[in-house]
Amino acid sequence: MARAGEVLRLIRSGKATTTTQLAEVMSLARSTVSERIDLLVRNGLLVPDGEVTLGRGRPPVRYAFNAQAGYVLAVQLGMSGARIALTDLTARVLTSRTVDVDLSLGPQRVFDTVIEELDDDLRAVGSTREQLRGVGLGVPGRTELSSIRSRGEHQVRPWSDFDVAGHIKSALHVPVYVDQDVNLLALSEHRSSWPSTQVFVCVKVGTTIGCGIVLNDEVFRGGAGLSGEIAHTPVQGSTHQCDCGNIGCLNATASGAALVAQLRGQDGSSSLSTRDVAQRAAAGDVAAIHAIRQAGRHVGEVLAGVVNLLNPEVLAVWGYLDDAGEYLLTGVREAIYSGALPAASESLVITRATLGNDAGVQGAATAVIEQIMKPAAIDGWIHQAETLTQ
Numbered sequence: 001m002a003r004a005g006e007v008l009r010l011i012r013s014g015k016a017t018t019t020t021q022l023a024e025v026m027s028l029a030r031s032t033v034s035e036r037i038d039l040l041v042r043n044g045l046l047v048p049d050g051e052v053t054l055g056r057g058r059p060p061v062r063y064a065f066n067a068q069a070g071y072v073l074a075v076q077l078g079m080s081g082a083r084i085a086l087t088d089l090t091a092r093v094l095t096s097r098t099v100d101v102d103l104s105l106g107p108q109r110v111f112d113t114v115i116e117e118l119d120d121d122l123r124a125v126g127s128t129r130e131q132l133r134g135v136g137l138g139v140p141g142r143t144e145l146s147s148i149r150s151r152g153e154h155q156v157r158p159w160s161d162f163d164v165a166g167h168i169k170s171a172l173h174v175p176v177y178v179d180q181d182v183n184l185l186a187l188s189e190h191r192s193s194w195p196s197t198q199v200f201v202c203v204k205v206g207t208t209i210g211c212g213i214v215l216n217d218e219v220f221r222g223g224a225g226l227s228g229e230i231a232h233t234p235v236q237g238s239t240h241q242c243d244c245g246n247i248g249c250l251n252a253t254a255s256g257a258a259l260v261a262q263l264r265g266q267d268g269s270s271s272l273s274t275r276d277v278a279q280r281a282a283a284g285d286v287a288a289i290h291a292i293r294q295a296g297r298h299v300g301e302v303l304a305g306v307v308n309l310l311n312p313e314v315l316a317v318w319g320y321l322d323d324a325g326e327y328l329l330t331g332v333r334e335a336i337y338s339g340a341l342p343a344a345s346e347s348l349v350i351t352r353a354t355l356g357n358d359a360g361v362q363g364a365a366t367a368v369i370e371q372i373m374k375p376a377a378i379d380g381w382i383h384q385a386e387t388l389t390q
Contacts, residue, residue: 003028004036004382005375008045011063012373017049018060037063043385044069045378067092070133071125072368073118073172076181076360077110077139079103079207079257080274084114085361086121089133091188091369093358095121103148106158107167115171134174134372136364138181139164141229144208144251147243175377177368182228183219184363185353186212189316191366193354199312202353203230205299205328206319207256207274213310231255233302250302254295256320262291274320281324289327296331303332304339311344318353 006026010016016025019037023030040046041063049064067088074091076083085096099117101110122128139145145159165176186202194200200214211228213220221227231251238248240258252258256274263280264272266287280288303315315336321328333350340348353359371377 002379003375004039005378007033007036008040008065008373008378009375011046012065017062017064020060039382039386043382045382065089070131071122071127072133072365073114073121073135074361074364074368075114075135075137076184076364077101077103077137078181079140079144082110082114083357083361084117084121085358085365086118086125087361087365089369089373091362091365093362093365094125096358096361098357103145103159107162107164111164111168111171118172129172132172132174134368135168135172135176136184136361136366136368137164137168137176137178138184138360138364139178140208141180141182141210141231142226144231144243175368175372177364177371179219179364179367180210180212180221180225180228181360182210182212183221184212184367185318185359186214186363187219188355188359188363188366189318189353190214190217192362194314194316197313199310201303201306201310201312201315203299203303203315203317203332204319205255205295205317205321209251209255209299211303211306230299230302230306233305235298235301238298250298254298259288259291259295259321263287275323278320278322278324281327288324292321292324292327293331295321296328296333297335298331299328300332300335301339304336304345307336307340307344307348312348314349314351316351316353318355318359322352 007022010022010025016022019030019033022033037046044066046063047066049062067090070089072087074085074087082099082101083096084099086094088094101113103110146157148159149157165178169176182202182204185204186200189202190197190200198216202212204210209231211230213228232244232249234248235250235253238253240252241247242249242252256277259277260272260274263277277288281292317329317332329352336345336350355362
């Protein structure tokens, strides 16, 4: 069974798709490669994909990866809701929707809701949990999660030190990959739209603010997993209290939650959300437009330092506040072009993210698929499946 995973890797990449091609690339006998192909076909990971016309003789069979060999649960858990999706093994979204979840109820209640949604989605595609191959989960930044307090008399911090991956794995018995949501946003945007970019930055401006960085095809997380925490960079002149305990953080000044508080104070509205702020601006509300444009300037001021430090080729912006139109991005550009080194900013592409609402779940699915499709993981998968059938 060894090296069956390598056969699958070569076929998925398109480097070799026939028995002869695989034998040449892997320096193995055709009979050995045929055995590995049979294993992969028997376990549903490969399917015949036509024949290659070479002239005389029997044409060789071409093989392709079967993306329907299983499913992935992908979740983007936000401070104001969760995006839940079911994907195939190429991260193609099959079902997705936004579900209202209250993080103050604690992780166990939240994930009970997620698992209920999973079962509904599996039924919708005619499948069961037995076909689930992995779970990818994007969560808010560590600082934001640790600031959440439960409701009631004793306001504990239910998300502090909670083993998210362990809890889900014990419930679903599949590999679980957990990362900060903005890291997964950056991964999906990079893989789909900017795959040749060596230094890529993705900024989320929604209820909270975050920054994901992809360096040489890999998500960069820093020594303690805290890289990209621009939300807690001080903004000059700001006196807003931040949940982290400091004064004047970008998150407390320019996030969707900060703009909601600002506009509530202006018009007395008590039922305003980040989405509402964006919708107001899109409809021409002057106060909302001004607030989003200024938020963009504050975000850009902080990002100017990121541009000077990392010299990215592309900076993509994603989030509810960007849904209002060009107001946020215009403010970001103004501040970067005035604050960053001209040599670093003149060739920088500053753009909107392209994947929309499913960017986070596609990133979550991509991350877990890249793990479970590694050759060693595939060899283990096949060994377990073959052992069960003996």
